[in-house]
Amino acid sequence: MAIWLFKTEPDVYGLNDLKNEANGMGIWNGIRNYQARNFLRDAVKVGDDVLIYHSSCKPAAIVGLAKVVKAAYADPLQYDGQSNYFDAKSTMENPRWFNVDIQYQETFKKPLTLDAIKHDERLAEMLLLKQGRLSVMPVTEQQFKIILSEVR
DNA sequence: GCCAACGTTGGC
DNA sequence: GCCAACGTTGGC
Numbered sequence: 282m283a284i285w286l287f288k289t290e291p292d293v294y295g296l297n298d299l300k301n302e303a304n305g306m307g308i309w310n311g312i313r314n315y316q317a318r319n320f321l322r323d324a325v326k327v328g329d330d331v332l333i334y335h336s337s338c339k340p341a342a343i344v345g346l347a348k349v350v351k352a353a354y355a356d357p358l359q360y361d362g363q364s365n366y367f368d369a370k371s372t373m374e375n376p377r378w379f380n381v382d383i384q385y386q387e388t389f390k391k392p393l394t395l396d397a398i399k400h401d402e403r404l405a406e407m408l409l410l411k412q413g414r415l416s417v418m419p420v421t422e423q424q425f426k427i428i429l430s431e432v433r
Numbered sequence: 434g435c436c437a438a439c440g441t442t443g444g445c
Numbered sequence: 446g447c448c449a450a451c452g453t454t455g456g457c
Contacts, residue, residue: 288443314442314452337443395444414442414451 284425285325286332286343286409287383288416296333296345296388305347305385310356311366313378317417322353322379324419331383332420332428334409335392342392343428351382389432403427 287309289295299307312318331347355376358366371377398404404427408418420428 290443316452339445341444412451413444413449416442 282328282330283324283326284330284332284420284422285320285349286334286407286418286420287347288334288336290337291335292338295335296347296385299333299347299383300385300388302385306350306382307385308380309383310358310380312356312380312417313366313368314414314416316415318377318379320417320419321381325349325352325381325417327352330425332425340392341395343389343398343432344392345385345389346387347383347385349381350384353379353381356380391432393428393432397431401427401431 291297294307299305309321312321327349329349331349332343333345333347334343335341355371355373356366356378358364359368359371359376359378360373361367366378368377395409398407399410404410404424407420407424408415412418
């Protein structure tokens with residue numbers, strides 16, 4: 282089973298929004314970056330752990346945990362001409378963009394800030410630091426253990 | 434297929 | 446709100 286980090290802006294859809302969904306289950310949509318899309322479509326599986334990271338806020342931090350409850354399916358908004366997520370080049374036969382569904386698990390007692398991650402040499406290899414703009418990325422088992430030991 | 438222009442992300 | 450990094454688009 283794999284571990285992922287999903288970025289989101291809490292002003293748009295944060296960990297609390299997910300928590301407040303029925304059964305804590307929400308749709309992870311709006312991913313419009315090919316590298317992130319490829320992870321979502323090809324590698325994110327039911328049961329995988331998902332660290333939720335809040336970006337564009339103070340402080341940017343890993344704030345909680347969710348798990349995948351539904352693997353990739355085509356994002357209906359890519360066909361909706363009224364939506365910001367509309368993509369004229371998507372077809373029903375060949376969707377470009379995918380969603381997964383995740384379920385709220387936990388809010389960390391001590392969110393792990395970006396600053397703290399930067400200063401923890403054990404986490405220096407995290408893709409979060411290496412590729413700042415990627416919004417869906419894998420996390421190693423070892424990194425996951427270190428992170429959990431810091432936040433609970 | 435190169436590369437300049439442009440748009441977006443996201444930390445600060 | 447600025448701007449660096451970097452992904453995408455489109456002309457050639």
